[in-house]
Amino acid sequence: MKNICESIIIENTQLTKDYWKLKLEAPTIAKNAKPGQFIEIYFNNSVKIFPRPFSIAGIDENNLVLIYKIVGSQTKKMTSWKTGEQHRILGPLGNFFQINNIGTNVLVGGGVGTAPMIFLRSHLISKGLEPKYFSGARNDLEYFPEEVKNSQLFISTDDGSKGFKGNVVQHLEKEIQNFKQPINIYSCGPKKMMEALKKLGQKYKIKVQLSMETLMACGMGLCQGCAIKTYSKNGEDKISLVCKDGPIFKAEEINFHG
Amino acid sequence: MVDLTIKISDKIELQNPIMTASGTFGYGDELSTVINTNLYGGIVSKSLSLEPRIGNPPPRIVETPSGMINSIGLANIGLSRFLDEKAKYFQNYNGKIIINIAGKQDDEFYTILKKLDKIEWVHGFEINVSCPNVKEGGIQFGTDPEFMFKLIQPMRDLTDKFLMVKLSPNVTDIAQMAEKVQLAGCDAVSMINTLYGAAIDIYSGKPKINTVVGGLSGPAIKPVAIANVIKTYKAVDIPIVGIGGITTGEDVIEFLLAGASAVELGTVHFFNPNAVDEILQFLVSYCKKMNIKRLRDITGKAKI
Numbered sequence: 001m002k003n004i005c006e007s008i009i010i011e012n013t014q015l016t017k018d019y020w021k022l023k024l025e026a027p028t029i030a031k032n033a034k035p036g037q038f039i040e041i042y043f044n045n046s047v048k049i050f051p052r053p054f055s056i057a058g059i060d061e062n063n064l065v066l067i068y069k070i071v072g073s074q075t076k077k078m079t080s081w082k083t084g085e086q087h088r089i090l091g092p093l094g095n096f097f098q099i100n101n102i103g104t105n106v107l108v109g110g111g112v113g114t115a116p117m118i119f120l121r122s123h124l125i126s127k128g129l130e131p132k133y134f135s136g137a138r139n140d141l142e143y144f145p146e147e148v149k150n151s152q153l154f155i156s157t158d159d160g161s162k163g164f165k166g167n168v169v170q171h172l173e174k175e176i177q178n179f180k181q182p183i184n185i186y187s188c189g190p191k192k193m194m195e196a197l198k199k200l201g202q203k204y205k206i207k208v209q210l211s212m213e214t215l216m217a218c219g220m221g222l223c224q225g226c227a228i229k230t231y232s233k234n235g236e237d238k239i240s241l242v243c244k245d246g247p248i249f250k251a252e253e254i255n256f257h258g
Numbered sequence: 259m260v261d262l263t264i265k266i267s268d269k270i271e272l273q274n275p276i277m278t279a280s281g282t283f284g285y286g287d288e289l290s291t292v293i294n295t296n297l298y299g300g301i302v303s304k305s306l307s308l309e310p311r312i313g314n315p316p317p318r319i320v321e322t323p324s325g326m327i328n329s330i331g332l333a334n335i336g337l338s339r340f341l342d343e344k345a346k347y348f349q350n351y352n353g354k355i356i357i358n359i360a361g362k363q364d365d366e367f368y369t370i371l372k373k374l375d376k377i378e379w380v381h382g383f384e385i386n387v388s389c390p391n392v393k394e395g396g397i398q399f400g401t402d403p404e405f406m407f408k409l410i411q412p413m414r415d416l417t418d419k420f421l422m423v424k425l426s427p428n429v430t431d432i433a434q435m436a437e438k439v440q441l442a443g444c445d446a447v448s449m450i451n452t453l454y455g456a457a458i459d460i461y462s463g464k465p466k467i468n469t470v471v472g473g474l475s476g477p478a479i480k481p482v483a484i485a486n487v488i489k490t491y492k493a494v495d496i497p498i499v500g501i502g503g504i505t506t507g508e509d510v511i512e513f514l515l516a517g518a519s520a521v522e523l524g525t526v527h528f529f530n531p532n533a534v535d536e537i538l539q540f541l542v543s544y545c546k547k548m549n550i551k552r553l554r555d556i557t558g559k560a561k562i
Contacts, residue, residue, distance in 0.1 A: 001291050004532060042529060046505075049476055049529045050321045090292070090531070217319055217326065218528040220292070222284045224330050225319030239312050239333070 002093055002220065003028045006086040010063055012079070018070045019112070019143035020079055027062040029091045035120035036186075036211055036248045039064065039091030040219040043074055053216050053243075055116035055188065056092065064091075065119075067143065069112040093219050094247045097209055099124065103182035105131040108197060110168055110189020111142060116211055118145050120186055125150050132179065136168025136193070169196040176204060187211065191256065198251040208251035212242050219243045229255035260545040261552040262538070264299070266497045266519050267445040269420040270354055270382055272299030274541070275510065275553065276534055279501050279524030280305055280358035280384060280424070281330065285340065287347040289531060297534045300354035302522060303340075305386050307359075308366050310336035320457050320466040325476030325503070326525060327455040329469040332360050332386075337370055341377070348379045355379055356420070360386040364409055368416060375417040382420025385410060385444075388428075388451040400426040400435075400451070407438045414443040422446040422499060427479075428454050432486045433493035440494045448499035448522065449490065450483045476525040477503040484516050491517025491558050505533065507540025514553070515560040 003026075011023035029039065033056050040051040052074050058065035070076050081087065097120055099105075105124055109117035114135050124131045125148070134154045135144050140162035147153050155163030156171040164171040168189070176183065183204070187197050188211035201208035216226040221244035230240040230253045237255065240246060262274040277300040283289065286301040295301070313333025320327050335343070348355050357380050361367035367385065374380045387409065388400030399409050410423055423439045425432055427450040436447045452473025457466040483502025490498055500518030504510060505526045513521050526533045545553055 004292055046477060047323050048321060049324060049326065049525070051529055215317065215319060215321075217321075218531075220531075221288055222282060223319065223328065223528055224281075224313065224333050225326075225328060227313070227316040227318050227333075229315065239315065 001032060002091060003032075004088065004090045005029065007064070007089045009081050009083050009085045009087065011083065012081050014079070015067070016143045017141050020068050020070070021057075022066040022068060022078065022081070023060065024064045024066070024087070024089065025062050026064050026089060026091070029089070030059050030062050030064050033059055033064065033092040034096035035123045036096035036116055037092040037094050038116075038219075038247060039066075039089050039093060041078075042088040042090070043077070044088075045074070048074060050217050051090070051219060053093070053219055055119075055211070057115040057118045058122055059119070067112065067115040067118065069143075090219060094243055095245070097186050097248055099127070100182070100184040100207070101127070101129065103184060104179040105129055106172065106179065106183055106185045107131050107133045108168055108172060108185060108187040108189065108193075109133070109135050109145070110187075110193040111137055113187070113189030113193075113211070114143065114145055116188050117186070121145070121148070121151055132175075134168050134172050136171065136189070167193065167196070169193060169200055173200060182207075185209070188213075194251075194254070195256040198254065198256065201251050209248050210251050210254060211247045212249055212254065213247070214242045216243055231255055260542050260550070261554075262541060264520055264554045266422075266499065267420065269445055270300075272354055272520060273352075274299045274538060275514070275518075275520035276537060277356070277499070277520060277522045278302050278527070279522035280386065282524040282527045285335075285344050286351070286355070287344060289527070290347070293532050293535065296352040297538060298353050299520065300356055300381070301351070302356045302384050303358050304334055305332045305358045305360035306334055306337055306340055306370060307332060307361060308337050308370055310334065310339065315468050317467050322455065322457055322474065322476075323478060325474055325478035326528075327457060327467055327472040327474050328452070329467045329472035331469075337373060345379070351379070354381040356382045356384050356422070358384045358386050358424070364412075367409065368412065371413055371416045375419060380419070382422065382445075383417065384448055385413065385421070385423045386451075388424055388426030401429050403434055403438045406435065407442055410439065410444060411442040420445050422448050424451055424501075425449040426451045427482055427486055433490045436490045436494045436496075436498075440496045444496065446497045446499055446519075447490065447494070448501055450479070450486050450502045453479055453482060475503065477505050479503045480509060484512060487513060487516040487518050488560070488562060505530070507537040507544060510537055510541060511544055511556070514556050515558070517558040517560075519554070519557050
């Protein structure tokens with residue numbers, strides 16, 4: 001059940017040039033959060049009024065871990081937040097990834113979209129599963145998850161400065177023949193990447209779950225602003241709310257041409 | 259002890275003047291697990307139409323300085339599903355329930371009104387004649403005084419319940435619209451709905467919302483709303499429910515002084531869902547500080 005609270009900053013550290021890790025004490029949210037869900041952070045800013053959504057990258061007892069990238073003035077502001085400060089948050093929000101216990105679980109994170117994949121990976125490992133994790137980015141200046149036990153990590157960069165040269169979906173397609181069927185893909189990243197994953201899923205008949213992103217205001221279905229075009233089960237055009245109906249959708253539900 | 263109760267006409271008494279603005283609070287029950295929704299004097303539901311509406315295609319919202327533009331297009335689940343799914347929650351709700359009605363033609367308004375008039379937990383109606391985001395009907399109902407009068411006059415015969423009309427600021431003279439509402443025998447006016455607004459992405463050259471022009475709301479529009487309330491308070495005797503960018507208790511007092519009997523909180527729900535709690539605390543402390551026994555006594559008391 002979602003909850004509003006004054007979270008306390010436990011840690012806020014720089015990971016790479018633009019990536020930061022934020023640890024927030026928020027016991028009720030931490031207790032309830034599942035991989036794929038997100039929180040809203042309130043900024044108390046009278047000019048830029050919207051809260052901002054962040055995927056949960058992990059749970060550490062009473063704490064939430066976020067991985068955020070500086071993309072605008074609000075995330076820039078966050079880098080100045082100090083340990084002990086309080087910031088109001090709302091969560092956990094949205095639906096979550098549906099876990100498959102058989103076959104191979106493949107996680108695909110692009111750019112800062114890797115954040116929810118880190119949470120999902122820990123979760124799968126804790127259930128005794130051994131996920132394959134594909135992490136892709138433009139170049140080696142971006143953030144890549146650390147290697148951990150019981151999970152294989154595949155890194156790619158567009159410019160080849162780290163790992164496989166090419167995009168993360170090309171990398172996955174190169175490796176996919178080696179994986180035990182059935183394969184389940186879970187992903188979060190740029191729209192183009194997720195569209196390519198949808199095609200890959202169709203080609204190899206693989207179930208793909210995508211975490212969608214869009215401009216969002218309230219985060220809980222009040223404003224109905226975070227709409228995206230989707231398809232119903234019968235293939236009819238539909239509109240879904242990322243905050244409430246998502247952020248996780250089956251790939252076949254998403255209308256990328258809308 | 260400070261008395262926060264207010265009457266909007268003889269038909270409806272609220273425990274305090276704070277209500278929710280349609281379209282910013284879902285159907286009324288969504289936030290019930292996050293905040294204490296019983297704190298409100300009343301809940302105004304999302305706009306209801308007879309049949310479900312899918313709403314406008316994305317993008318539907320954009321953040322603008324101290325505000326936002328929306329173009330949701332009155333997406334809603336329709337009357338039947340609303341009654342089926344929400345009755346249980348509202349039957350147990352402490353405050354007053356006002357249903358916002360949005361139709362495309364006269365008949366749609368009347369049909370919904372007739373059906374809801376019989377529902378016990380519905381305490382009143384807010385008629386949406388002013389949505390800027392619906393092509394058919396919407397705009398003309400809200401901008402042409404005679405056209406609006408013809409639409410709302412028959413409503414008085416369809417219900418004895420509280421009947422309020424929500425007015426658009428996108429008119430030459432909002433007071434003239436309010437006079438028509440009074441003439442039609444309605445109990446109150448609520449104002450203001452959103453202002454016309456648009457925003458363009460300078461890199462793609464594309465409008466930032468699908469319908470190009472949408473409705474501007476949030477703190478940015480508060481001064482426009484205050485000006486319209488002042489003007490309307492002078493023109494009509496029926497109560498005014500003030501809407502437009504209310505964020506704090508101070509804002510509420512300003513609306514009351516301008517002439518509002520009650521207010522609706524809107525966009526603030528998106529960035530401070532618990533605003534109602536903070537506002538009520540301020541109202542009590544303000545009344546104590548200013549030695550006001552009954553908050554309702556300050557309506558229209560701005561020294562103008």
